[in-house]
Amino acid sequence: MARYGMVLDTTKCVGCMDCVVACKTENSVPEGFNRDWIVYDTVGAYPTLHMEIRSERCNHCDSPPCVACCPCGASHVHDRGGVVLVHHEKCSGCKACIAACPYDARFIHPDGYADKCTFCIHRVEQGLLPSCVAVCPTRCMHFGDLDDPNSEVHQLLASRRNHPLIPEAGTRPQILYLL
Amino acid sequence: MHELDITRRNFQIDPSLHIWGWEIPVYLFLGGIVAGMMIISGYFLFRERYRDTESASTTLPFLSMVLLSIGMAALFLDLEYKAHVWRMYATFEITSPMSWGSWILLLVYPALFFNMLVRQPRWIERRIPLLERWSARLHRHPAGIKTVGIVNMLLGGMLGIYTGVLLSAFGARPLWNSPLLGLLFLVSGLSSAAALVHLFARSRWESELLAKSDNAFLTLELFLLGLFLLGLLTSARAQQDAALLLLSGVYAPVFWVFVVGIGIVVPLFLQSLAVTHRIAHSAMPPLMVIAGGVILRFVIVQAGQVSHWTRVAGLP
Numbered sequence: 001m002a003r004y005g006m007v008l009d010t011t012k013c014v015g016c017m018d019c020v021v022a023c024k025t026e027n028s029v030p031e032g033f034n035r036d037w038i039v040y041d042t043v044g045a046y047p048t049l050h051m052e053i054r055s056e057r058c059n060h061c062d063s064p065p066c067v068a069c070c071p072c073g074a075s076h077v078h079d080r081g082g083v084v085l086v087h088h089e090k091c092s093g094c095k096a097c098i099a100a101c102p103y104d105a106r107f108i109h110p111d112g113y114a115d116k117c118t119f120c121i122h123r124v125e126q127g128l129l130p131s132c133v134a135v136c137p138t139r140c141m142h143f144g145d146l147d148d149p150n151s152e153v154h155q156l157l158a159s160r161r162n163h164p165l166i167p168e169a170g171t172r173p174q175i176l177y178l179l
Numbered sequence: 180m181h182e183l184d185i186t187r188r189n190f191q192i193d194p195s196l197h198i199w200g201w202e203i204p205v206y207l208f209l210g211g212i213v214a215g216m217m218i219i220s221g222y223f224l225f226r227e228r229y230r231d232t233e234s235a236s237t238t239l240p241f242l243s244m245v246l247l248s249i250g251m252a253a254l255f256l257d258l259e260y261k262a263h264v265w266r267m268y269a270t271f272e273i274t275s276p277m278s279w280g281s282w283i284l285l286l287v288y289p290a291l292f293f294n295m296l297v298r299q300p301r302w303i304e305r306r307i308p309l310l311e312r313w314s315a316r317l318h319r320h321p322a323g324i325k326t327v328g329i330v331n332m333l334l335g336g337m338l339g340i341y342t343g344v345l346l347s348a349f350g351a352r353p354l355w356n357s358p359l360l361g362l363l364f365l366v367s368g369l370s371s372a373a374a375l376v377h378l379f380a381r382s383r384w385e386s387e388l389l390a391k392s393d394n395a396f397l398t399l400e401l402f403l404l405g406l407f408l409l410g411l412l413t414s415a416r417a418q419q420d421a422a423l424l425l426l427s428g429v430y431a432p433v434f435w436v437f438v439v440g441i442g443i444v445v446p447l448f449l450q451s452l453a454v455t456h457r458i459a460h461s462a463m464p465p466l467m468v469i470a471g472g473v474i475l476r477f478v479i480v481q482a483g484q485v486s487h488w489t490r491v492a493g494l495p
Contacts, residue, residue: 099199
């Protein structure tokens with residue numbers, strides 16, 4: 001079975017927010033909310049500063065705490081690619097999944113259910129790329145099967161230094177950032 | 180220097196998590212105090228206190244049902260998709276503490292109902308004569324009454340621990356992620372329950388027993404609170420930051436003054452003088468304990484939402 005993941009090249013990302021706009025358009029994300037966002041991470045002391053620009057979203061963790069804590073069975077791991085999704089019709093809006101996510105990737109949709117990035121699974125099932133990846137002008141975002149040795153994402157991870165976000169939380173994120 | 184600039188501004192998420200307002204702390208407090216009341220009333224049944232017409236065991240089960248219902252109403256108000264509340268009972272998710280809690284709550288009501296049947300308040304007896312007949316039937320089986328007592332104590336223990344485990348299962352929030360939180364909330368619930376029952380106990384034996392046991396619960400609560408903070412302070416940086424939120428951060432004044440001082444130390448001192456007959460019993464220490472129990476839940480829920488794996492702003 002495939003294990004979908006994303007690899008983002010932080011040396012190419014310029015924080016243009018095209019991915020953010022594409023996601024909002026593709027998924028009709030309500031005003032005032034974001035399923036993906038940009039982080040400018042600056043470390044060091046002037047003049048030797050290092051800045052990493054990251055496009056972030058739900059990490060579709062391999063060990064997702066949001067799924068484990070859901071009392072209604074609404075949060076689940078999709079059969080295809082291990083993508084973490086929410087059955088809107090099952091969600092009671094208890095917000096346990098939001099508290100459980102160390103990445104603060106979820107929010108309550110104005111209609112009352114928990115909402116988040118879906119890796120654009122509706123597009124992926126048609127053989128298309130997630131909208132954020134498809135529009136990236138610097139081609140810094142890559143999507144594919146992390147378990148397939150022939151996939152671009154697998155080869156990038158094998159050849160470049162990379163890191164996930166908050167690995168100490170133990171969630172095993174499926175989004176990795178190239179250094 | 181380490182600076183994070185995030186373009187996300189999601190409601191209830193940014194700049195720090197604030198998904199839970201007053202509803203959850205109120206629910207956790209009422210769940211905890213009802214858990215304590217179930218353990219106390221279960222113990223009273225076991226000791227056959229129901230034979231004494233002045234015993235608080237006449238009032239406890241009904242009062243517990245009322246308080247628990249208010250707590251569940253608060254929980255319901257917190258749901259963002261209220262029409263889907265029944266979804267919690269359409270499944271049992273073994274890894275979800277909230278699912279366990281939903282089902283435990285469903286078992287608590289019948290246990291409290293049978294507890295009430297042993298000796299229900301007179302005004303209920305007058306209005307529903309059927310209950311008197313059921314009560315008489317129950318009294319023909321003394322072993323059955325003891326079983327009701329044991330079941331109440333067990334379910335009370337589960338309910339009390341659950342109110343803490345609900346939060347401690349969230350590994351994403353370092354302040355909550357301590358196995359001691361379940362025990363702390365159980366003991367805090369017991370101390371609040373002993374204080375509440377002490378307020379309206381008419382039997383001198385019960386009053387003395389509750390004041391003494393409340394002192395024991397408060398001492399244990401202070402000990403557990405210390406261990407809870409020590410556990411965080413000797414852990415990773417995120418946990419240390421979380422403990423500092425209570426010890427010296429923005430929540431420190433409320434924590435030290437209302438939770439530790441007014442909620443535990445001062446009533447423990449006053450009640451110690453009262454049980455050794457150096458001062459008269461008064462309503463003040465129990466009221467302080469109850470207020471401390473409420474504020475403990477508010478502080479833990481609010482500070483826990485601020486605590487995070489990435490650095491908390493404003494800390495050294």
